[in-house]
Structure formats: C-alpha cells, structure tokens
Amino acid sequence: MHTPPCRGDLWGLSTVVLSFLDWPLRRALPGLACLSQARPCKPGSHAYDEKIAAEIWDVSAEYAGLPKAPQI
Numbered sequence: 001m002h003t004p005p006c007r008g009d010l011w012g013l014s015t016v017v018l019s020f021l022d023w024p025l026r027r028a029l030p031g032l033a034c035l036s037q038a039r040p041c042k043p044g045s046h047a048y049d050e051k052i053a054a055e056i057w058d059v060s061a062e063y064a065g066l067p068k069a070p071q072i
Helices: 005-028 050-064
Strands: none
Touching: none
16 A cells, blocks of 8 residues: 555645644634534554554655664
C-alpha cells in the first residue's frame, strides 16, 4: 500500500491549517456547541491492527527518506 506524496501533503497541510484555526475559533465562538463540547472517543479496532501499523511505518519511513528499521 503506497499513498501518493501529494495526498499525504494535502492531509498534512489541512491538519496544520485546522490546528491553527482551532484555538482562535474556540475563543471567538465559546457558545457554539460543535466547538465547545469536544469529547474523547474510542478508537476503531483498526487502530490496533499490527499489520496496518507496520505498513504505515514503512510508508512513512520511505516518504521521509529514512530506513524502515532502526539503525543500531
């Protein structure tokens, strides 16, 4: 499974933009229910899948130009 770099870049950019907007929106609109009632939720079962985790690790290492296994 390989994600095209542009898709990863888009995800990363949107995460940064939304992170910068989060706090100011919460301060500016304190009564807005969708912003003020954030709650933790349980992760899906896929969050504990070791095969998926290994694939994500390998793709991330490849994208970053790093070795897949730690160098000792």
